[in-house]
Amino acid sequence: MGVLTGRTALVTGASRGIGRGIAERLARDGARVAVHYGRSEAAAKETVAAIEKEGGSAFALGVELGVPGDAEALWEEFDRHADGLDILVNNAGIGGTRPIEQLAEREFDAVFAVNVKAPFFILKHGMPRLRDGGRVVNISSGLARTAVMPDNMAYAMTKGALDILSRDLSKVLGPRGITVNSVAPGIIDTDNTAPLLSSPGGRRQAEAISALSGVGEPAEVADVVAFLVSDAGRWVTGSWVDVTGGSLT
Ligand code: NAP
Numbered sequence: 001m002g003v004l005t006g007r008t009a010l011v012t013g014a015s016r017g018i019g020r021g022i023a024e025r026l027a028r029d030g031a032r033v034a035v036h037y038g039r040s041e042a043a044a045k046e047t048v049a050a051i052e053k054e055g056g057s058a059f060a061l062g063v064e065l066g067v068p069g070d071a072e073a074l075w076e077e078f079d080r081h082a083d084g085l086d087i088l089v090n091n092a093g094i095g096g097t098r099p100i101e102q103l104a105e106r107e108f109d110a111v112f113a114v115n116v117k118a119p120f121f122i123l124k125h126g127m128p129r130l131r132d133g134g135r136v137v138n139i140s141s142g143l144a145r146t147a148v149m150p151d152n153m154a155y156a157m158t159k160g161a162l163d164i165l166s167r168d169l170s171k172v173l174g175p176r177g178i179t180v181n182s183v184a185p186g187i188i189d190t191d192n193t194a195p196l197l198s199s200p201g202g203r204r205q206a207e208a209i210s211a212l213s214g215v216g217e218p219a220e221v222a223d224v225v226a227f228l229v230s231d232a233g234r235w236v237t238g239s240w241v242d243v244t245g246g247s248l249t
Pocket residue numbers: 012013014015016017018019036037038039040041063064065066091092093094095114139140141142184185186187188189190191192193
């Protein structure tokens with residue numbers, strides 16, 4: 001019996017990286033996990049297989065986000081596998097925007113469509129499915145609170161918007177005992193940061209940003225999410241939780 005036994009969780013973007021780490025951790029804690037993916041079907045199936053190998057329960061759910069009707073399509077697919085849910089983690093996101101001088105309008109629209117519009121409408125259509133006492137976690141970024149990488153301005157702006165969604169929605173869902181929080185990682189070793197970390201001197205530069213002189217792993221974020229969605233996290237809502245290893249100090 002884990003602390004999440006009997007609960008159902010949906011983690012978007014769980015085929016790889018931080019989302020996969022969160023899905024595996026919540027499953028280890030006993031939740032049945034919907035492993036959402038966009039394009040990486042094989043990786044999502046691998047995540048499900050890894051969870052099942054450890055004795056957990058999971059299923060894969062493929063829906064492209066950032067396109068019209070994405071949220072409805074996601075819930076329609078989800079409903080085929082489960083009857084309501086207790087935990088929603090909006091993790092899917094894209095980064096790597098470019099300096100303002102170079103950023104095209106369509107690139108700006110694309111990053112907002114995936115990182116802001118999709119979680120907003122996933123929540124809008126997901127709220128009726130979320131059981132009272134449930135949990136919502138939105139994966140933000142330390143970049144929402146520092147100008148250390150201004151070339152990523154449009155990306156950072158999306159995370160600022162997501163943080164407002166967390167804060168305001170905590171008031172909307174609070175009467176139902178549902179908590180809503182943002183979790184903000186610093187630099188975590190995933191496909192997303194591979195170009196930075198594999199560039200000459202990139203890893204050293206990244207390590208120097210954090211007070212702990214390191215680059216985080218998905219498990220570091222997953223552990224904090226696991227706390228927030230457990231009973232122990234019941235009195236934390238509308239919060240912005242810094243998981244940057246002290247990169248903002
Ligand atoms: P990642 O390794 O690139 O994985 C991204 C995940 O999101 C994948 O599962 C991907 O699914 C899914 N995804 C992306 N675009 C999608 C779309 N249009 N439709 C459906 N699914 C989509 O990223 P990550 O580094 O783990 O980042 C996860 C979250 O943490 C993001 O919100 C990111 O902004 C945030 N974050 C990351 C870092 C970091 O240093 N890595 C730091 C701060 C915040 P498919 O591959 O199946 O398409």
